[in-house]
Amino acid sequence: MSDRHEGLVIGNWKMNLDHVEAIHLTQQLGVLHRNTNIENVVTVLAPPFTDIRSVASVIEADRLPFQMGAQHVHHLEGGAFTGEISIPMLRRLGVKYIVVGHSERREYFGMTDAIVNQTLTAVVAAGLTAVVCVGESSTTREEGDAARFVRDQVGVALDRIKSKFASNVVVAYEPLWAIGTGAVPTGEQVAEMASTIRAAVPSDWEERTAVLYGGSVKPDNAELLMRNGDVDGFLVGGASLTADGFLQIVKVVSDCYSKKR
Numbered sequence: 001m002s003d004r005h006e007g008l009v010i011g012n013w014k015m016n017l018d019h020v021e022a023i024h025l026t027q028q029l030g031v032l033h034r035n036t037n038i039e040n041v042v043t044v045l046a047p048p049f050t051d052i053r054s055v056a057s058v059i060e061a062d063r064l065p066f067q068m069g070a071q072h073v074h075h076l077e078g079g080a081f082t083g084e085i086s087i088p089m090l091r092r093l094g095v096k097y098i099v100v101g102h103s104e105r106r107e108y109f110g111m112t113d114a115i116v117n118q119t120l121t122a123v124v125a126a127g128l129t130a131v132v133c134v135g136e137s138s139t140t141r142e143e144g145d146a147a148r149f150v151r152d153q154v155g156v157a158l159d160r161i162k163s164k165f166a167s168n169v170v171v172a173y174e175p176l177w178a179i180g181t182g183a184v185p186t187g188e189q190v191a192e193m194a195s196t197i198r199a200a201v202p203s204d205w206e207e208r209t210a211v212l213y214g215g216s217v218k219p220d221n222a223e224l225l226m227r228n229g230d231v232d233g234f235l236v237g238g239a240s241l242t243a244d245g246f247l248q249i250v251k252v253v254s255d256c257y258s259k260k261r
C-alpha cells in the first residue's frame with residue numbers, strides 16, 4: 001500500500017443486475033457495512049446506467065457511506081449521439097467517479113487513446129473523478145514490454161491535463177490477462193507497475209493521484225495484493241456482485257489503512 005491516508009475500492013458491476021436486483025444488492029451492502037468496522041476507505045458502486053437512480057436513492061434514504069460511480073461516459077455534453085450518456089446527466093444523479101477507458105470499452109467499443117484523453121479531460125473539468133484504466137496484454141508482458149506499454153497509456157491518457165486536477169485522477173492498473181480470468185499478478189509485479197505508473201504521472205501529482213489494482217481481486221487474494229502491491233485500493237469486477245465478497249475486500253483495505261494510522 002502507498003502512503004495515502006485513505007483507501008479506495010470501486011465495485012464495477014459491468015452489464016449485470018437490473019435495477020430491482022441492484023436495489024437489493026445495495027441494501028445488503030448497507031446492512032453488512034453497518035455491522036462491519038470499516039474506516040478510512042472510500043467505497044464506490046458503479047452499476048449499469050439504468051440502475052444509478054435506484055442505487056443512489058437507496059444510498060440517500062438509508063444514509064449509506066457509499067459513493068456513486070459510473071462505468072463509462074461520452075466526452076461531449078450532449079447532442080446527436082444515439083445511445084450515449086453525458087457527464088451532466090451523471091452528475092445530476094450524484095455520480096462522483098467515472099471509469100474511463102476500461103479495457104472492455106477499448107476492445108469492444110473502439111475507445112481509442114485519444115477518446116480516453118478527451119473523456120478524462122471532460123470528466124475532471126466537470127469536477128468529477130476519472131478512474132482511468134491501463135494494462136498490458138499477456139503477449140505484451142511475455143515480450144517484456146509491459147512497463148513501456150503502461151507508461152505510454154498513462155502518458156496519452158493524461159496528456160495536457162492540468163496539475164490542479166491531479167486529485168481528480170485515479171489510475172487503475174488492470175492487466176488484461178487478469179480480468180475475469182482468476183489469474184492475478186504477484187504483489188511484487190503489481191508494486192512494480194504501481195511505481196511505473198507513479199513515475200509516469202507528472203512529478204507533482206504523485207501524492208494526489210491514487211493508484212488501484214484491478215483484475216480477479218477476490219476476498220482471498222486481496223490481503224496479499226494490498227500488503228505487497230503498493231496500491232491505494234482496488235477496482236473490483238466479479239467479486240463486487242455479492243455483498244459479502246465485496247465487503248470482505250473493502251474490509252481488507254480498511255484494515256490495512258487502520259493499521260497504518
Ligand code: PGA
Binds near residue numbers: 174178179216238
Ligand atoms: P474482475 O474485473 O474483477 O471480474 O476481474 C475487474 C475489472 O474489469 O474492472
